[in-house]
Amino acid sequence: MTDFEFILQLIDTERKQIKFAEKHVYFIEHPEKLEALWQVITSDLAHPYPEYAAWWWSHLGAKMPEKILKFQQEMILLCTTSKNQSVLQSVLKAMVDIQRPEENSDLWLENQIHIIEDDWYNVATKVYAAYNLAKWKKEYPELMHEIAELLALKVEKGATPALKMAHKNFLRMVNTTSKRNRK
Secondary structure (H helix, E strand, O other): OHHHHHHHHHHHOOOOOHHOOOOOOOOOHHHHHHHHHHHOOOOOOOOOOHHHHHHHHHHHHOOOOOHOOHHHHHHHHHHHHOOOHHHHHHHHHHHHOOOOOOOOHHHHHHHHHHOOOOOOOOHHHHHHHOOOOOOOOOOHHHHHHHHHHHHHHHHHOOOOOOHHHHHHHHHHHHHOOOOOOOO
């Protein structure tokens, strides 16, 4: 059995278990399986395989950022091409926990801004895009103000509580205020 097939079997056997969420620990103990996990995430398999694999991936950014960092360029590519919101959300969450990209940074920044602007993306995906952008506050302080304004505009248009909280967190993260919030 290949590692790829093993991951599929793991998803099949674990997805209905109460402790599914804890299964990401397996990959901490077996980092040699990360490549196969990434292959499942980027596969064109039907639901639930890429989504569940990505969900585990989302927890690995905080637990083993140095290992996930090795996939950074692949994650950037996926985030600029994938239309699977569940996968995007999970990969963006993992990206929050690792250092910001130096290579392809323009593409990355542009993509994260696009995610926030485009109403097609779900709220959680927008939230993680905003948190990823906050990492650039020293290099692009003027951009942080623009992102703060964009988020404020989204909130004014009737955002969900999650996006309202993301806006507040973003302001705190970049230590700035939005003109709309200074009233």
